[in-house]
Amino acid sequence: MSFMSVITFAQQPVELPLWPDGAPNTNGLTGEEQELSPNRVSNVTQPTITVYRAEQPNGMAIIMCPGGGYSLLATDHEGHDMAPWFCGQGITYIVLKYRMPNTYSEVPLSDAEQAMRMVRQHAEEWNISPNKIGIMGASAGGHLASTLATHYNSDTRPDFQILLYPVITMLENTHGGSRDQLLGKNPIREQIQKYSNELQVTSDTPQAFIVLSSDDDGVPPSNGVNYYLALQKNKVPATLHIYPTGGHGWGYRDSFTYKQQWTQELEKWLRDGVVFSEDVEPMLRIGKSYLNTKYVANTLDEDQEEKLIIQPKTVDCVTFVEYVLAQALGSSFTENLQNIRYRDGIINGYPSRLHYTSDWIDNGVRHGFLQDITAENSTYTTKLDLSYMSTHPKLYKQLANSPENVKRIAECEKVLTGKKVHTLPKNKLPDTGLTWIENGDIIAITTSLPGLDIAHVGIAYYIDDNLHLLHASSSLGKVVISEEPLRHMLDNYKSWTGIRVVRMSHPKNNQL
Structure with a gap:
C-alpha cells in the first residue's frame, strides 16, 4: 500500500510546480525524470513542492529537502514518509523535489529559495504564519537546507533549520560525491569557501536542530559538529544530538535504533525550543x-x-x-x-x-x-x-x-x-x-x-x-x-x- 493511501490530512497532498513559467536558470540536464528505483528520483527537470496540510494547523510549516548526494533524491524516508508525523503535530509539511546541480551550484539553491517564496505567498491560504517557516534537509539535502539558512535573500530567510546528518563543508571533510556534483572536480577556492556553510554563519543565521550518528562513514560527523560550533560562536540558538550508532541515511526508517529518541527530541524542540520573534523586521x-x-x-x-x-x-x-x-x-x-x-x-x-x-x-x-x-x-x-x-x-x-x-x-x-x-x-x-x-x-x-x-x-x-x-x-x-x-x-x-x-x-x- 502506498504511503498516500494511509495518510489523513486536512486535504489530500497537492503537488505544485516551482517554476510554472520556466526556471530562470538551468543545470544543463534534459530529458525525462528518471526513477532509478522506488522513491529514488534523478534527472529532475521540473521541480515541485508537495504540500501536506495538517487537519489542525498550528501555524508552522517545514520544507523538506531529501538527500541523495546531489545526484538523486531519496523521497521516501527523507521525504514523504514524515508527512503524517509532522501533520499530526499541526505542522504543514512540504517536500521539495529540487533539481540536481550537475556542477551548476546555484540551481538547487534557487529552487529552495523559490519554495520558501511560494510557501510564504500561500501562507494565509494554508493557515501558516509567514514567520514560522523552517527548512529541513538530510545529507546533501542538509547541505541545501543549511545553504539557504546561510545564503538567504531578504525574502527567503528560514525561521529555523533542521539538519539530519548534513553535508556542511566543501573543505577536506566533505562528502566527495556531493562536492563533485555541486562544484565539479576542480572547484576554485572562492566556490569552496562560499559553499562551506560553517564559514558563512552570522548572528542572523536561523536557529538550528542538528542530529547525526558518531559512526557515520558517509558524511563525517565533523560536518554537523563544526556547523553547531559556528552557530554557538555567533550566539545562534542551536541544539545538537549525536547518537553512538546508526551510520548514515537513516531518515525516518524504523530500523534506526534511535528513531524514537531523535523524533521525540525534535518534537519537543519544535514545541518548546523554537523561539519566534514578534518583531520580524x-x-x-x-x-x-x-x-x-x-x-x-x-x-x-x-x-x-x-x-x-x-x-x-x-x-x-x-x-x-x-x-x-x-x-x-x-x-x-x-x-x-x-x-x-x-x-x-x-x-x-x-x-x-x-x-x-x-x-x-x-x-x-x-x-x-x-x-x-x-x-x-x-x-x-x-x-x-x-x-x-x-x-x-x-x-x-x-x-x-x-x-x-x-x-x-x-x-x-x-x-x-x-x-x-x-x-x-x-x-x-x-x-x-x-x-x-x-x-x-x-x-x-x-x-x-x-x-x-x-x-x-x-x-x-x-x-x-x-x-x-x-x-x-x-x-x-x-x-x-x-x-x-x-x-x-x-x-x-x-x-x-x-x-x-x-x-x-x-x-x-x-x-x-
Whole structure:
C-alpha cells in the first residue's frame, strides 16, 4: 500500500510546480525524470513542492529537502514518509523535489529559495504564519537546507533549520560525491569557501536542530559538529544530538535504533525550543543583536591601502548600520558590504569609499537596495553644500599627506553640492514618530555644520509608542537604544537640524 493511501490530512497532498513559467536558470540536464528505483528520483527537470496540510494547523510549516548526494533524491524516508508525523503535530509539511546541480551550484539553491517564496505567498491560504517557516534537509539535502539558512535573500530567510546528518563543508571533510556534483572536480577556492556553510554563519543565521550518528562513514560527523560550533560562536540558538550508532541515511526508517529518541527530541524542540520573534523586521532584529558592541572610531582607516575591512566587533555609527544592512540583505555578506560601502561596489582607492552619507544613500537607491522614504513623504528640501573633508584634510589619515586623494574627494563633493534632497525638520518630528517611519528604517541626522550633510546615523525603534534610536554611541562607547525619544536627542544638539529616512528594499531578482 502506498504511503498516500494511509495518510489523513486536512486535504489530500497537492503537488505544485516551482517554476510554472520556466526556471530562470538551468543545470544543463534534459530529458525525462528518471526513477532509478522506488522513491529514488534523478534527472529532475521540473521541480515541485508537495504540500501536506495538517487537519489542525498550528501555524508552522517545514520544507523538506531529501538527500541523495546531489545526484538523486531519496523521497521516501527523507521525504514523504514524515508527512503524517509532522501533520499530526499541526505542522504543514512540504517536500521539495529540487533539481540536481550537475556542477551548476546555484540551481538547487534557487529552487529552495523559490519554495520558501511560494510557501510564504500561500501562507494565509494554508493557515501558516509567514514567520514560522523552517527548512529541513538530510545529507546533501542538509547541505541545501543549511545553504539557504546561510545564503538567504531578504525574502527567503528560514525561521529555523533542521539538519539530519548534513553535508556542511566543501573543505577536506566533505562528502566527495556531493562536492563533485555541486562544484565539479576542480572547484576554485572562492566556490569552496562560499559553499562551506560553517564559514558563512552570522548572528542572523536561523536557529538550528542538528542530529547525526558518531559512526557515520558517509558524511563525517565533523560536518554537523563544526556547523553547531559556528552557530554557538555567533550566539545562534542551536541544539545538537549525536547518537553512538546508526551510520548514515537513516531518515525516518524504523530500523534506526534511535528513531524514537531523535523524533521525540525534535518534537519537543519544535514545541518548546523554537523561539519566534514578534518583531520580524530584519534590520531591527539584526541591529539589536549588536547591543553593547564596543564603539571605536575610524576602524576603516587603519591601513594606507584601501580594502574592504570587516570588524563587526568594533563599530562606529556608520559601520554599525553598514554591517546590519549587509546581513539583512542576505546572500553574501562580503559582497553586500562592498556594494554598500563603495561607489558602485568598486574599490578604487580611498575616494571610492562613500564618505558622505548623502552619497551613500544615493548609491543604495541607485542600485535598488535602499529606498528614500523622506523623498516620498516630506515636502521639505535642502541643497547639499559639501566641502568638509577637502577643507579639513589633516583630520583624515588618508588625506593628510595625499594631495591626489584631496583632489578626488573635492571632485566628489562638487558633484554632490547643489543637489536637492528631502529632509524632515526636527520641529516636525513628534516623540511618537510618524506613520511613514517604520521599525528598522535607517535614520540619518542632518546637520548645520558647514560643509557637512549628516552628523549621525542609526536605526528606528519604537518603544511604548515613542520613536527611539538604536545606534552606536560615541559618548557611551557602545551600541545602545536611546533612553529618550529621537526628537529629544535632536533637541539636545543645536547643530542637528532634522532627519532623512531610508529603508532597506529588495533589489530586482534579490541581487545587489
